[in-house]
Amino acid sequence: MSWVQQYQPLGSYGLSALVAGIPLYMLFYMLAVKRMAGHKAAFAATLTAVILAIAAWGMPVGLAIDATIYGAAFGLFPIVWIVVTAIWVYNMTVESGEFNIIKNSLAQITDDRRLQAIFIAFAFGSFIEGTAGFGTPVAITAAMLVGLGFNPLYAAGICLIANTAPVAFGAIGIPIVVAAKVTDLDMMKISAICGRQLPFLSIIVPLWLSVTMCGFKRTMEVLPAVIIAGVCFAGSQFLVSNYVGPYLPDIISAIVTILGLGLFLKVWKPKQTWHFPDEAPAAQRTVEAQFSGGEIFRAWLPYIILAIMVFFWGIDSFKAILDKIFIMKFEWPGLHNLVVKTAPIVAKDAPYPAVFNVNLLSTPGTAILFAGLLSIIFMPGYGFGKGIACLFRTIKQLKWPICTIAMILGLAYIMNYSGMSSSMGLAFTATGALFPFFSPILGWLGVFLTGSDTSSNALFGSLQKTTAQQIGVDPHLTVAANSSGGVTGKMISPQSISVATAASNMVGKEGDIFRFTLPHSLAMLGVVAVLTLLQAYALKWMLP
Template sequence: MNWVQNYDPLSNILLSALVAAVPLYVLFYMLAVRRAKGHFAAALGTTAAVLLAILVWGMPVGLAVNATLYGAAYGLFPIVWIVITAVWIYNMTVESGEFEIIKDSLARLTDDRRLQAIFIAFAFGSFIEGTAGFGTPVAITAAMLVGLGFNPLYAAGICLIANTAPVAFGAIGIPVIVAGQVSGLDTMHISQIVGRQLPFLSILVPLWLCVTMCGFKRALEVLPAVLVAGVCFAGSQYAFSNFHGPTLPDIMSAIITIIGLVLLLRVWKPATTWHFPDETPSAVTGPSPYSFGEIIRAWMPYIILAIMVFFWGLPEIKPYLDGALGAGFAPLAAKGFAWPGLHNAIDKTAPIVAANAPYGAMFKLNIISAAGTAILFTGLAAVPMMPKYGYGQAIPCLFRTMHQLRFPILTIAMILGLAQIMNYSGMSSTMGLAFTKTGWLFPFFSPLLGWLGVFLTGSDTSSNALFSGLQRTTATSVGMDPHLAVAANSSGGVTGKMISPQSISVATAATKMVGQEGQLFRFTLWHSVAMTAFICVLTMLQAYPLKWMLP
């Protein structure tokens, strides 16, 4: 007999929600106040969630432990797999000396830290988000910025903030596609509304990055680049999300933004070059000591990476990649397998679902089609292009990278374990149901559900899977357009990505800041709050006085 979720164990939904949030209070306190190491904060938060699930929500001990292990397994694959391979490629380029050529080529394009942040964290990171998602862009771009000489805290923080703009359409539009599938609403309609919310934020992000780094006055010195980047990205994001669908907005916006910035920098340079106060500016004078061929060769790992993750993410390609493992293993890779002792062993109940329904727990082992494998193959393909560097150095580098990331690996596994124990116990739904009691104010709080989901899981896709059905049901009951509520879940979710413990662990791993997760959390917290408030107000306006903005 299945265990049945109870969303209001204390017979008062608001009180139950306050108690359900205790693991989040623990995480906030340990990271923001105590500035504890990520794995220590994650261990306490996960322990609190397991105890509450058992003692308050009445979840059987076996199911509670199993749900936590299921989440930890998802943290290891595919999330950790992406982080390891992405940092490995960066480490190889450093060890082989190729990153020195990359640094020189970027410095000759622009040695200004503000422009490098816009070019790499915002534009190039958006392309990687659009093709791979799931932490890949932060892992790659944060490592690149540190290699260029950025202060590690700013490198990590800037990349997390920049990653806000593309998240909703990441991984070839998977978050919006999942939102449509879970809610039963038209995916194109949801894409159009997201495309009428996020561009207002996207156009601000380049300026936001610069102001964060150097203040408003110094940010205005690169206003032409800020405008080109913001307008190119936001305009393209609106056009592709509204007239094509959710699959291409990030990829095309990033490409158009990169082209726009390169063309601008051919005819304009800032009057003064800005660096961080505590760094020694690199002196780039005279002709480049490297030939064009050497520069292309040094960039080749990232060129191959962009191509690989683009094709790897195409829905038409994935079945072939899964099938590459052999006829016997292909169904397991493509469909996943039922997690023993957890799959369909729990029943979700109303109002989360219309009628009691079993809660599935499928674990995908799509080793070949995983984004991390695309990055692994990229690294293997790039090794022969690195002079005086071979597989004899590359393979040990991979194992050194795994050792380097041992604490982030532990943190990510525990954070995903925390997310799943809260999902399967019903605690996440308890918090979600509390928001539905806000009545006509629900449009303001609707994005907060998405923000909460991404904070918990580190994924806009997972947040949409968790709350899209609830968003539709509640919106219908309060007279709000359900498409707007589901879209707001995705748009609000992107602002929670930068403070998700999973994302912070990825960023600290890439920038060698392991143990300083609390410091990075404090750095990004108020940016997340401000951006979330922006989306909340916009959604409220679109629900009532600005309905004409909706399709």
């Protein structure tokens, strides 16, 4: 028997929205104030949402539990499958020693701290964000910069600021995939809109990093390199996100930036090399080339293979071939079409589908798995036995993040299927024509709360869609803005700061880093908010 959603169970949209937000307030309090572990906070918030759905929104117990399990299942496949395989490839490069070659190949290109920050924190960090995401790039790049002799506060802060432009397309495009899934909107159009917002940040992030480190005057000394880095990344990000899809913008943009800047620095050097005033003598700073060109190519080969495999997996015709070999779709038992959406969310009553796709071969996680297995052949002295053992260690390493992802998606789905997200969205229509300005702010808040653009899109995607439809704005724009605004919250989220402090040996100094990054976060958020408002009305021609 079907159940009909209600959107103002407490008598008004305002009060209903206020109560619907309780799970999110809990998430904020537990993560930002109590600094509770992510999986514990997610469990408490999800349990609260289930109770509210049943007690206040009148959702039958069976449907509420089923919707939560359905969301958690989507979190496990394909989301967790992509995360596990991506971090597995990275872990193998570390265990085999190949990652040391990658680090050296980047570090020995230049001794100038400004250019090292752009190379490692911005370009290489974007590459790791694209392949792994979920805190991995900040951990890796902050540790690398400290190892090169950076001031620890700047190492942590610079890496957090740099980890903005690539986040929406991180972990093989998972934030965009989730946004499309929870809203039933066109994934390619969301990707394209993000690709027409984020390049405005991407092109200025290298300049932003350098000015933060040494001021505007000293930044002018490396302006040609700054321009090359910004144009290479922003241009590639625009083209790939608009014409290929959400899976590869970070990886390709990072490779183009590393190659473009590397080649440029072979023919151009700054007149003066800049270092932090309190650094060690020059003799202790220089990083010499320790490996041959062949060794460097071999070390990068796993990521080259990964990029090629994910590219092919992103082609619809290729995916169709794989799906002919194996795909299993089934209607989620006890939930499919048993929840009914009503006006004003839809023009006329419509059942809410719940179909689970087990596209085991065509999912990007499987592309990464094959890339990892193929890469083992080129890792000297490693072998398949060590590679498989590393896969199981990676799963064990990620056990709590896996739980967190599953529960956050469960939280998103119970809020969507119960109508709680719609209640909040309808309340936001009170902002009227100004809502597009607030769309990125919601995304920013979601990432601050959860530490993840993926989780933010899962939490607020449906709300963004509902509100946009009510005020007559393209919902693809507001859903994309949730992701674009979210990237600016990454640098101040408690989880990201915890990763940065651990990597830079600054545990206990989280407050210092928060104060360091907060002004940058707010300034970048302002750029995205104004741009989204303009794209909703005056600059509609910018949208696909």
